[in-house]
Amino acid sequence: MTGQICFLLNDRQVCTSQAPGVSVLTYLRQAERLIGTKEGCREGACGACTVLLGELDGEQVSYKVVPACLLLLGELPGKHLVTIEGLNQAQLSLVQNALVDFGATQCGFCTPGIVVSLTGYLLAGGTDISVAGIKQALSGHLCRCTGYAALQRASAALVRFISQHSHASISDLIALTLLPDYFQTIPARLRQLPKTPSDNGQTSPEFWIAGGTDLCVQSGPRLASAPVRFLSQFREMKGISRRDGQIHIGALTTFAELAVHPVIRQLIPDIQGYMARLASWQIRQQATVGGNIMGASPIGDVSNLLVALDARLILQRDGQRRTVPLQGFYRGYKDTAQHPGEILIEIVVPVPDPGVRINVEKVSKRLSVDCASVNSAIAVHCESGIIQTCSLSIGGVAPIPLFLKQTSAYFQHKPLTKETIQGAFPILQREIAPISDIRGSAIYKRLLARQLLIAHFTQLFPELITVRDFHETH
Ligand SMILES: Cc1cc2nc3c(=O)[nH]c(=O)nc-3n(C[C@H](O)[C@H](O)[C@H](O)COP(=O)(O)OP(=O)(O)OC[C@H]3O[C@@H](n4cnc5c(N)ncnc54)[C@H](O)[C@@H]3O)c2cc1C
Numbered sequence: 001m002t003g004q005i006c007f008l009l010n011d012r013q014v015c016t017s018q019a020p021g022v023s024v025l026t027y028l029r030q031a032e033r034l035i036g037t038k039e040g041c042r043e044g045a046c047g048a049c050t051v052l053l054g055e056l057d058g059e060q061v062s063y064k065v066v067p068a069c070l071l072l073l074g075e076l077p078g079k080h081l082v083t084i085e086g087l088n089q090a091q092l093s094l095v096q097n098a099l100v101d102f103g104a105t106q107c108g109f110c111t112p113g114i115v116v117s118l119t120g121y122l123l124a125g126g127t128d129i130s131v132a133g134i135k136q137a138l139s140g141h142l143c144r145c146t147g148y149a150a151l152q153r154a155s156a157a158l159v160r161f162i163s164q165h166s167h168a169s170i171s172d173l174i175a176l177t178l179l180p181d182y183f184q185t186i187p188a189r190l191r192q193l194p195k196t197p198s199d200n201g202q203t204s205p206e207f208w209i210a211g212g213t214d215l216c217v218q219s220g221p222r223l224a225s226a227p228v229r230f231l232s233q234f235r236e237m238k239g240i241s242r243r244d245g246q247i248h249i250g251a252l253t254t255f256a257e258l259a260v261h262p263v264i265r266q267l268i269p270d271i272q273g274y275m276a277r278l279a280s281w282q283i284r285q286q287a288t289v290g291g292n293i294m295g296a297s298p299i300g301d302v303s304n305l306l307v308a309l310d311a312r313l314i315l316q317r318d319g320q321r322r323t324v325p326l327q328g329f330y331r332g333y334k335d336t337a338q339h340p341g342e343i344l345i346e347i348v349v350p351v352p353d354p355g356v357r358i359n360v361e362k363v364s365k366r367l368s369v370d371c372a373s374v375n376s377a378i379a380v381h382c383e384s385g386i387i388q389t390c391s392l393s394i395g396g397v398a399p400i401p402l403f404l405k406q407t408s409a410y411f412q413h414k415p416l417t418k419e420t421i422q423g424a425f426p427i428l429q430r431e432i433a434p435i436s437d438i439r440g441s442a443i444y445k446r447l448l449a450r451q452l453l454i455a456h457f458t459q460l461f462p463e464l465i466t467v468r469d470f471h472e473t474h
């Protein structure tokens with residue numbers, strides 16, 4: 001069979017001539033009639049369409065769990081796409097059995113995606129499998145309308161069972177009935193797949209696609225017929241390193257990669273805790289740092305952090321590169337200093353002086369899969385109780401992720417006391433201009449901005465200042 005996009009779909013090779021911007025969810029349900037992958041929200045928020053995507057990684061295949069509604073056909077060449085049908089075996093699988101044993105079934109829309117996510121977690125988790133981790137794996141499955149506690153009990157039992165058995169290799173996982181036999185053959189078959197391009201290599205496409213988690217929601221139907229290009233082809237845009245006093249973050253670094261990278265953890269010890277508040281486990285494996293910046297949302301959680309860290313953007317067009325400070329990149333709502341055709345290659349963060357402490361805060365209505373009402377980040381250096389430098393950013397209170405220039409400058413060379421922090425409140429309030437919307441009233445957001453300022457200092461310097469110090473001002 002000839003076609004433009006060739007990949008393995010469950011146990012068989014598929015080549016399709018459908019456009020690269022067609023959603024995998026649409027393709028599975030309409031072209032393949034694989035209707036176990038359900039269509040719920042089509043916005044990455046319900047988990048009903050969850051699939052596994054496997055890619056050769058040396059001799060092995062590494063799998064991630066992604067929502068098919070935010071995945072496009074152009075991401076599939078050379079990969080292994082696994083739907084719920086591809087996990088079914090002659091008997092119930094390990095995960096399916098656990099759900100039955102604990103009476104842990106959600107409705108018919110939610111259950112297939114949950115089976116895929118739990119399988120994907122146990123498949124990809126290696127030695128890090130834990131009860132906390134498997135709960136995170138469920139974070140993209142939003143509905144709680146049936147037996148959710150039973151689902152958590154079934155998940156915990158799965159973790160216990162897997163931990164007590166050898167689970168290092170695919171053959172171990174097949175023996176445990178987590179996976180069907182054919183998974184054993186996938187690495188060799190992926191190597192033999194015909195090499196097909198993701199797109200037609202246009203130099204000026206209508207859409208550059210990174211993780212697609214924003215674009216598929218905003219422009220989904222248009223992508224199917226528009227000229228698109230997939231940035232994932234550019235391997236050099238991935239990875240994090242520290243050299244020449246700077247941290248280099250490839251624009252295609254995913255949220256999940258950022259959360260666990262040792263260079264980032266050294267900089268922000270609790271980065272994992274913060275990143276766990278972004279989107280869902282599934283989306284964090286797909287969403288990129290570059291997409292967060294270029295999407296220019298005023299509540300982008302990673303862009304907000306990078307504004308406080310005084311990051312620089314390396315932008316490229318026709319082989320020419322230029323460097324732009326992120327603090328001056330945003331000009332208005334969804335309006336940036338990006339030139340037409342420019343792509344973001346890398347983000348460079350100056351390594352802060354030793355002694356700089358960094359904190360990030362996010363307030364949203366739900367803990368998972370929810371955008372911030374207000375988010376804020378700070379990088380502050382305090383010596384012998386005197387603030388030496390301070391860099392503060394805030395999102396959700398202006399049309400852009402905002403660098404709080406005046407508030408930051410105010411703190412310089414002041415003692416770190418309750419009075420100093422209170423003195424910043426009027427300056428902070430003058431710098432922001434929140435509007436009332438679905439995420440809260442303008443008054444509420446002003447209150448949050450003040451509370452997050454207090455939270456930054458009490459989190460970072462508990463030896464100098466605590467929330468209790470502010471009680472009388474509440
Ligand atoms: C359910 C759900 C929950 C979410 N939760 C959060 C959240 O908690 N916090 C948050 O901040 N965001 C959240 N998002 C938004 C989104 O996931 C992020 O903004 C993500 O970082 C976008 O990255 P991406 O790689 O998917 O971008 P894409 O969708 O691929 O691209 C977004 C835009 O940026 C452009 N672009 C991307 N990369 C580049 C590049 N390198 N050079 C030039 N242009 C580029 C694209 O052309 C497009 O215009 C959520 C989204 C969903 C669907």
Ligand code: FES
Nearest residue numbers: 040041042047069
């Ligand atoms: S349909 Fe809801 S996450 Fe894809």
Ligand code: FES
Nearest residue numbers: 106107110143145
């Ligand atoms: S909608 Fe499926 S369990 Fe609630």
